Amino acid sequence: MIKTLKKIAPKSFIKLYKKIRLYKYGEIKISTSISDNQIYPDFCAKASLDSKLFNNFKREYAYNRILEHATEQDGHLYIEKIARNNKSLIQEKNIELFKQNDIWGNPRRFNYENIGLISPSTLRYINVYEDLLRLFKDLNDFKICEIGVGYGGQCRIINSISKTEEYTLVDLKKVLMLTQTYLDKYALNTSTRYKTMNELKTESYDLIISNYAFSELPGHIQDVYLNKVILNSKRGYMIFNNINPLSFNSYTKEQLLEIIPNSQLINEEPYSSSKNCIIVWGNN
Structure with missing residues (x-):
């Protein structure tokens, strides 16, 4: 070969x-x-560091194995759910702000009726934002910590409309290099901090977000995040998947429901996998 x-x-x-x-x-x-x-x-x-590669990073195979692999059909499902719960998010004023997510990185975009060209991955971030608004009503002035951030798309979508006080993005050092390069292309409605796990201080946040990332960590790393921020914070939204090898000794969703006070399971909609769910707390 x-x-x-x-x-x-x-x-x-x-x-x-x-x-x-x-x-x-x-x-x-x-x-x-x-x-x-x-x-x-x-x-x-x-x-x-490479402007040519940056301009196309959302299409590169090495990146698509981890992120930017939502399909055209996924996009239709996101639109259907968003339209049912908060149609204003996909109407002209807001959707044009969200589409700016696709300016950099050359993502695969598709033409959706009444919306136009947009990447399904951006629609997925909007879908999560809709969840957050429905669960927590208002994100303005929130101090948010996101665990596992990719290129920062969720942060940019939220701060296209909401005005959070502070947004802490936590990931591997090399991943954060791309995150900061991407987010520095935009004027955000927040103050950003970029932290690795070991740079993260024990602190209380208004909201913890993790789209799949926390559930993909080994148990001893999950303990670090639980002790530093998750158990100290007021609210949380965690999309949980079930793909880890047994050797990771990761927490099950049932164990996390026992560990995180007042947490509950809600359905992921639309499902990215039949085994996935969302763990939330502080939404009462």
């Missing part, structure tokens, strides 16, 4: 192909989460 690739593909692709094979067959070890496979954070760091 490598010999064939040498004839048709650039060296950069061949190098990536070799790394993916190492990952597939277990020679690259996942250490701190499902997404910490070395390929993904290394790519984020490179894209933050």
